[in-house]
Amino acid sequence: MIKIKGLYTTLGDFVLDEINLQVDPGEFFILLGPTGSGKSVVLESIAGLVPIKRGGIYLNGKNIISQKPEKRNISICYQDYNLFPHMTVSKNIWYGVNFKKDKKSIKYKNNFDRLVELLKISHLLNRRPESLSGGEKQRVSLARALIVEPEILLLDEPLSALDPNTKEKIQWEIKKMHEELKMTTIMVTHSFQEAYCLGDRMAIMNEGKILQSGAVNEIFQYPKSEFVANFVGMKTLIELNKDEALLFGANQPIRMGIRPENILLSTNSLDTDYEFKGEILDIIDFGMHKDIKILSKGKVYTAFLTINRLLEMKITLGDTVTFGFNREHVNLINY
């Protein structure tokens, strides 16, 4: 288990402010936030790669803040792989074992065989990193990080440099690998899709602060601030006056948010807790799906439709539709 208490540091003008986190054994924890929010600084602080000014990092109850990176047994993988170009794939994977006291132990050979099989890289072992594709490089980088049996695996945007197809594959492989190895993992990403797919729990960061942390589903459904709501893709965020708020059980002006996939759309009536009629204001094309903007009583709601569903419904701009959502999907954010 890793626990971060009141972590504070500065890097130039950037301030990492009072970070508090706890990641349980075997958990897949996500640090989600925009570029420059300080996610990578948190990760490198855990690895001992940036100087800390205040606070503590406790690994299994022991404060490791004064330990050198090489003594922490925490592996890190970056988005740009950082394979050692002068070594073969095999030597890259074995690299960390050379610094272990029990380097002759059979367990490393077993780890090597298991990881090579799990990550499907047996055919690459004698090749140099420069001849590998991005996905292959990231697999090798993961094997190299895991062979030494780290207490914690840190992943710094491991998918962001990959093309969409490879990204999907590697994302699935990371998930499978985590399920099999149950390795405590902290991953940094700015993609809420990756967070949703891989994370057990997560924290949202902005400007060096943690804005919210909790179960992934909980944060996606119930973000506590406008920033978090926007960041996790809660596209409907409307302001309600006191009278409008009463409908949703609040007795003061409030903001209401609903995820686009939770707004149901129909040309007929719906069996939802709340039901409204509105006019199609805009249809925004995202390739395989569309965002449907609906204007109702001066408020704009955003629903999500697949291409097939849109073709089925035959709706176009200016049409009047019925839309609705259930009570449990309503997220109220105080001003």
Added chain:
Amino acid sequence: MFGKKTEILYMFSLISGMLILIFILGPLINTFNWIQKDLMIEALHDEKIIKSILLSMKCATYSMLLAFVLGVSFAYYIERHEFHGKRFLESIIDIPMVMPHTVVGIALLTVLSRRSTLGKFMVAHNIDILGTEIAIVIAMLFVSLPLMFNSAKEAFKWIPVRMENVSRSLGASHFKTFFTITFRLAWRDLLSGMIITWARSISEFGAVIILAYHPMIAPTLIYERFSTYGIVYAIPVTAILMMIAMVLFIALRLVASNNRKRVKL
């Protein structure tokens, strides 16, 4: 039309290139035309000439090794840290490259002469640097150190800090990381830096002559032969030094080449 313009531009480039080659190779090749066979044979047996050339090579090697140790270690620090005044500090290290060589000699003399604080201290302890091989090395080091420093800085620049971070997170100490990853990837560029540093050291004359006319290094001997006996007597020493320097330079350049062809990051 665009193509034509490009061609004219390339033609201008080629003409410039030819002029550069003629400008460099012309005097070098012509030096050999001036060689008189009997004087050359005599020079090859002249102990003074051989000694001066060997001394030049020895002092240049010491200067290069010192520049390597100091320059590489400081360049690594500079390349891995950001701090206020960093650019200013780098500019200071570059100063010897823009100073006239005699100015360097005078500046060093103000520190090493018997009238300086350091000089008085050395006199008191019976240490005399002026007119020794140490003075020659100091003069050579002063003018060549920036070249080693800048080469090392460039070498470390293209090795990502994150690669070192990964190595450390895998259990390698900072020293082990430096020697197994950073140095291993940078060594060809560092070798190039050493060659340039050595070449710059062996070619130094202005600063050396002020600090140590004797023992005589090859450039000083060339100057002495030229000013005393004329160009014909200076040519054999010049040609021998030129050949040795060129052979060494080309050989080491070949070893140091193709670095990034072999290791792509």
